[in-house]
Amino acid sequence: MSSSQFSVSELPGDAISSLRFSPHPNSLRFAVASWDRSAYLYEVADGKTCVLLAKYEHRAPVLDICFGKDDNELFTACLDWDVRRIDVASGTQTVLSTHDNGVRSVVYSQTHSLVISAAWDSTVHIHMHPGSDNPNPEWTSATITLPSKPFSLALSPSKLVVAMANRAVHIYSLSTLATDSKASTSSTNPQAVLTIEPWQRRESSLKFMTRAIDCMPNDEGYASSSIEGRVAVEWFDPNPESQARKYAFKCHRQPVDDVDVVFPVNAIAFHPVHGTFATGGGDGVVAIWDAVAKRRIRIYPKLNASVAAASFSANGKYLATAVSPGFEDGKDEIAEGSLGIFIRELGDNEVKRKAK
Structure with missing residues (x-):
């Protein structure tokens, strides 16, 4: 099959x-966060079309979004400082916690039933589902203070990776976060402040600001990208x-008038089956890489604007790419035709590692 x-x-x-595509088996839904103060839920219908299922309005631009325990649960990170849970069926929004600045990233750990958010107040909030391992009837949250402003979060099955300013990277054990958070919160103290040591502290291999990060599906490592057209594995x-x-290697560079122009690498996404990964850059190009x-x-082929985000479907058969010039230059007006979401149905061996 060709793509x-x-x-x-x-x-x-x-x-x-x-x-982000839903990580749940057999799901072809994906969620989108936008500066228009809304979150969107779509579904790939028959491999050839896409349906908008719902739109959820917020009070401020939405900077990140992820699915929860199933496709009926979304979590958003918002510039109004809130972390919200959206019940897809009813559209009901619940504020899980409020940071002291805009919330940049939100991720969900299926294994530990944790919602983890990072904000520009240099904190991480760990939110625990009521029920299951958390005996409290309401959502509880714990706060970890970071040494600098976080730019991106990524989860592997056992680790949380936090990429921050000053090229700092903290790697946390999810089981430690879950255990310590649950031990510290209660119905009388639903918002605890924790001192949890990272499993590892690292300095980024990249010399410039980290733009995006994603973890290998086999739990062995991660890839990060910078504003200076480089990726580190x-x-x-x-x-x-x-x-x-x-x-680390150079990528997303285009010759313009005989000058090698360097573009930021805004998106990284690992393929859930083959373990290869996609990068998307400010040059409007998506590339597939074999990390090993x-x-x-x-x-x-080059798209008509900067790549803002990319995600593979859970079955690995689709790649969704969002292009958006506003992600790069912060312009108030979006030029016609420069905003888009593209769904690529992948060929059988298109993102598979090549035999040696």
């Missing part, structure tokens, strides 16, 4: 800040032999 691509017709009214194992495998073989597998 094919189609565009989404019902788009947000302003720049797109985040796009690293492994969790602190063993010197594993650490010797880490590397250290080579590019594929590069797709």
Whole structure:
């Protein structure tokens, strides 16, 4: 099967800040966060069209979004400082916690039933589902103070990676976060402040500000990208032999008038089946990489604006890409045709590692 691509017709009214496919098996839903103060829920219908299922208005621009325990639950990170839970069926929104500045990122750990948010107040909030392992009847949250402003969060099955200013990277054990958070919160103290040491502290291999980060699905490591057209691939194992495998490479550079112009790498997404990963840059290009073989597998035709976000479907058969000029330059007006969401149905071997 060869790949094919189609565009989404019902788009947000302003720049797109985040796009994520549902991680749940057999689901072809994806969620989008936008600067137009709304979150959107879409579904790929028959491999050739996309349906807008719902729109959820917020009080301020929505900077990130993720699915929860199932497709009926969404979580949003908002510029109004709130972390919200959306009940998809009813549209009801519940504020889980409020940071002291805009909330940049939100992720959900299926294994530990934790919603984790990071905000520009240099804190991480860990929110616990009522019920299950949390005996409290209401949502509870714990706060971890970070050494600097967080730019991106990523989860592996066992780790939380926090990329921050000053090239700082903290890696936390999710089981430790879950245990300590639940031990510290109660019905009388639903918002605890924790002192949890990271499992690892690292300095980014990239010399410039981190833009995006994503974890390998096999729980072995992560890839991060910078504003300076580079990607770093690293492994969790602190063993010197594993650490010797880490590397960084240049990408998303385009010749303009005989000058090599460097673009930020705004998006990274690992394929859930093959473990390869996609990058999306300010040059409007999406490329597929083999982290182990250290080579590019594929590069797709240039899109008409900067890539703001990218995500693979849970079954690995679709790649969703959002383009948005506002993500790059902060302009108030979006030029016609420069905002878009594209769904690519992937060929059988399109993102698979090549045999040696």
